[in-house]
Amino acid sequence: MLSQAVQDYLKAIYKLQGNKPVSTTELAKELNVSGASVTGMLKRLSTMGLVSYNSYHGAKLTPAGEKVALETIRFHRLLELYLKEKLNYPLDKVHEEACRLEHFISEEFIERVNQILGDPKFDPHGHPIPTKEGKIESFDELPLSEAEIGKNYTISHLDDDNPELLGYLESLGILPDTKIELIEKSPFYGPISLKLLKSQKIHTIGYEVAKRIFLRNTN
Ligand SMILES: [Zn+2]
Missing domain, CATH: 1.10.10.10 (Winged helix-like DNA-binding domain superfamily/Winged helix DNA-binding domain)
Known part of the structure; x- marks a missing residue:
């Protein structure tokens, strides 16, 4: 079995990499470790054949690493x-x-x-x-912060790495699979109001919170 650190690095690279390699700085921030230890680990993962790594371009998972x-x-x-x-x-x-x-x-x-x-x-x-x-x-998703007023959506997922925020959203009934309508959006990154279609309850949340709630179009 691979070590816990190896698994955590591979998971973090998977999370951060889109179509482009992940930089040492991004990884250090995500894993809360120093740049030097990231570089050391990436070299190790590269000799294990799990990551392709180049100090200029950054790291990308190999098919084995992705598995x-x-x-x-x-x-x-x-x-x-x-x-x-x-x-x-x-x-x-x-x-x-x-x-x-x-x-x-x-x-x-x-x-x-x-x-x-x-x-x-x-x-x-x-x-x-x-x-x-x-x-x-x-599947296609968009953050609530970019949704359109008057349109209906289904909440697809919530960022899972902030327990306080999750507890708060759960207490409001803002959970995956809930259908909502966007009611109001204040300009300049202001608060956003949404209606839970089932209970007809309206909640107003901050822009930073809305960035962590993801939606798909309700068809
Ligand atoms: Zn999780």
Whole structure:
């Protein structure tokens, strides 16, 4: 089994890389470590064949590295759902607990968790769960901060790395799979009002919060 640090680096590169390689600075910020230790680790990952790394361009996952990253993400997201659904964890606690557990469980353990949960497609934050074969669904999303007034949307996912924020959103009923209408948007990055279509409740939230809520068009 690969070390916890290796798994965390691969996961972080997967999260940050779009079509372009990830810089040492971006990774250092994401993992909260020094630039020097990032460089050392990237060299190690490159000799392991998990990352292609060049000090000018940055790091990119190789197919082998992507496979490990997606497996770790599968473990993480299934654990989060298990904690929420079967152990009654509140939404704001599942990410941290899953971050710890994901490094210590076996494939057999996670497949049993998957079976008990009925082969789910999404974690409790609305992120897609990679399949056992390492396939992950992608769909078009936009942050609430860029949504249009008067249009209906479905919340697709919430950023999972801020427990206080998640607890707050959960208390308002702003959760994945909820249908909303955008009511009002103040200019200059001001507050945004949305209506929960089911309860007809209206909530006003800050622009910075809206950037962490992701939507898809309701069809
Ligand atoms: Zn998480």
